[in-house]
Amino acid sequence: MSPSSDISLTEEQVSGYVIAATREVFSTMIMMDVVDDFPLKEPVSRFKCSITGMVGFAGTYSGVISIHCPVSLALKITSNMLGVDCDEVNEDLNDAIGEIANMVGGSVKQVLSKGGLDVKLSIPTVISGEDYTVNSLSDNDCVVVPFTVEDHTMLVGLTLKKED
Amino acid sequence: MANILIVDDSSTMRKIISRSLRQAGLTVDEIYEAGDGIEGLGVIASGKSIQLILSDINMPNMDGLEFVKAVRANGNSTPIVMITTEGGEEIIAEAMSSGASDSIKKPFTPDQLQEKLGGLI
Numbered sequence: 001m002s003p004s005s006d007i008s009l010t011e012e013q014v015s016g017y018v019i020a021a022t023r024e025v026f027s028t029m030i031m032m033d034v035v036d037d038f039p040l041k042e043p044v045s046r047f048k049c050s051i052t053g054m055v056g057f058a059g060t061y062s063g064v065i066s067i068h069c070p071v072s073l074a075l076k077i078t079s080n081m082l083g084v085d086c087d088e089v090n091e092d093l094n095d096a097i098g099e100i101a102n103m104v105g106g107s108v109k110q111v112l113s114k115g116g117l118d119v120k121l122s123i124p125t126v127i128s129g130e131d132y133t134v135n136s137l138s139d140n141d142c143v144v145v146p147f148t149v150e151d152h153t154m155l156v157g158l159t160l161k162k163e164d
Numbered sequence: 165m166a167n168i169l170i171v172d173d174s175s176t177m178r179k180i181i182s183r184s185l186r187q188a189g190l191t192v193d194e195i196y197e198a199g200d201g202i203e204g205l206g207v208i209a210s211g212k213s214i215q216l217i218l219s220d221i222n223m224p225n226m227d228g229l230e231f232v233k234a235v236r237a238n239g240n241s242t243p244i245v246m247i248t249t250e251g252g253e254e255i256i257a258e259a260m261s262s263g264a265s266d267s268i269k270k271p272f273t274p275d276q277l278q279e280k281l282g283g284l285i
Contacts, residue, residue, distance in 0.1 A: 024271060025271050028271035028272065028273055029180065029270075029271040029272075078176070081176055081179075081180060082176060082179055082180075083179075083183055091175070092175070092176065095174055095175050095176045096176040098174065099174040099176045099177050102174070102222070102249055103249050103270050103271055105249070106222075106248070106249020106250060106251065106270065107249070109249075109250075109252070110251045110252060113252050114252075114254075115252045115253045115254030115255070115257075116250055116251070116252015116253060116254045116255035116256070117252065117254040117255055117258070121222050121249070121250070123173065123222070123223075123224050
């Protein structure tokens with residue numbers, strides 16, 4: 001599953017990387033089933049009572065991997081990861097969602113990068129709130145994969161550009 | 165029994181690694197934690213007895229590659245296993261040439277930890 005260095009990735013390829021990486025992280029580290037429902041029916045940029053984790057990468061490919069999920073789901077995810085009940089938005093919640101973005105981003109990077117040194121990952125960024133919007137100001141290709149996790153919907157997005 | 169130092173900027177990941185070590189049945193005594201390479205060097209410099217170091221690569225302030233080089237530059241030969249999302253061959257090769265003993269890719273299972281670490285502690 002290695003992309004050609006000369007050919008642009010198709011939407012199906014990119015969504016496939018996102019789905020495979022997300023499934024691997026959730027099945028291995030979180031012990032929760034995720035069911036993908038690609039493609040997304042309508043673009044989403046506004047989130048309510050949600051949390052968003054993002055990791056950027058730069059180099060041969062540049063872009064951002066982002067995970068958006070409702071706080072109620074994020075609390076379950078964090079509880080599963082830590083093995084203790086988590087019932088409020090706090091540093092544990094932010095750290096857990098950031099680490100998921102980091103692991104999904106790392107898995108996607110492994111597919112995009114030849115050996116690991118030509119693409120650099122950023123430290124995760126996490127935002128949360130009652131009502132916020134997330135917009136990309138770049139014209140990079142963007143794929144968003146909706147997942148169903150225990151009756152909740154989680155979105156995993158990947159904006160991607162192959163640098164010259 | 166082994167004392168282990170976990171160096172990772174994610175507190176969640178440090179907790180998961182700690183729990184997974186015990187789930188894997190590894191004989192662990194004290195677990196020390198550090199949020200980046202600089203903190204990790206501080207724990208080592210404090211004189212604590214440490215038999216194994218587990219380190220992330222992608223961290224702020226001092227990343228895992230710099231951390232490994234700094235530990236070895238101090239003449240410390242404690243085994244260091246990189247636990248990282250950075251699974252690329254070139255990065256792992258750089259870590260190994262810097263003095264790392266082995267690597268484990270995140271995400272991981274307790275069985276994978278046991279397989280990699282069982283012979284070290």
